[in-house]
Amino acid sequence: MDAPTDTTITEAVAAQGIPRLRPWLSALQRRRWETFKANRRGFWSLWIFLALFSISLLAEFIANDKPILVEYKGQFYMPIFKAHPETAFGGIFETEADYRDPAVKAMIADGGGWVLWPPIRFSYNTQNKTPPMAFPVKPTWLLTDEDCKLAVERGFHPCDADLEWNWLGTDDQGRDVIARVIYGFRISVLFGLVLTLFSSLIGVGAGAIQGYFGGWTDLLFQRFIEIWTSVPQLYLLIIVAAVIEPNFWILLGILLAFSWVALV
Structure with missing residues (x-):
């Protein structure tokens, strides 16, 4: 049937x-x-x-070392979109304001202003400069009274109201783990989606050209693909990483150069 x-x-x-x-x-x-x-x-x-x-x-908007919104003397600022100098808040330096600096916080408060922070006050590369212990730091909510006592004895930041929370702790360089997970998750998913999209476009396009023209075009394409797939991709990645600092687009280009052949 x-x-x-x-x-x-x-x-x-x-x-x-x-x-x-x-x-x-x-x-x-x-x-x-x-x-x-x-x-x-x-x-x-x-x-x-x-x-x-x-x-x-x-x-x-979730994990950032810059405020979402700042109100100062009737003016509103959005530091996550635009950098503002310290002079905009009554300071003396033309450099970008460090909103985590107690002096900047005091200037904004003296001007009758307020600051709206993200839930996590760390970006993916922000180092916790006031840890209660040596890096890596355990999750803040797991700190015990003994940990807080040792923090004072060893000269670390005490466990008071000003302690900045690391919900999943920090890595060995003092960077917030949950912030790095959020940003890393986005990069990983977008990398896979972009790689799949462009691989499909190139692979389907190359296959369409082979099928349309056929003959020598198809034959030469197939021989090229056989030679190209024999190139050791892992070694190429190692060589490139040793010569230049790899980033999103360089890694995407290298993987794209090999991934499209499976979709021809």
Whole structure:
């Protein structure tokens, strides 16, 4: 018996009077979606992933060493979008204001202003300069009375109201762990999405050219792909990392140079 086609499924749905909840999808695609929804673990994992990714897209508003909004003498400033000199808040230096500096905090307060901070007052590369112990620091909410006593005895920042919270602690360089997780999650997901998108465009485009022209074009393309895939990708990454400092776009370019061939 032949498998039902998209047309027969659509006709069956219409005959049974089943409402089309997603009219932009074909009947076959809707059935696949319903099958996926039946897998509760996979379905809820998708929504959890989307929620985490959405949060990571707003990383600057969640984990940042700069305030979201500052009000000073009737003027509003948004340091996360634009750098403001210390002189804007009554200081004497033209350099960018350090809003974590007690002197800057005092100047804003003296001007009748206020500061709206993100929930996490650290960015991915911000070092905690007032730790209660040597790095790496344990999560602040796990600090005990003994830890606070040792902080005073050893000359670290005491466990008082001014202690800056590291919800998951710090790494060995004093950088907030949860801030680095949020920013790192965003970079990792965006890297994979961009790599997949461009790999698909190049691979499908190259395959279309081979299929359209055929003959020598197809033959030469195939021989080139065989030679290109034999290049050791790992060694190339090691060499590039030793010569130049790798960043998002350099790593993306190297991986893209090899990943498209699988989609031809």
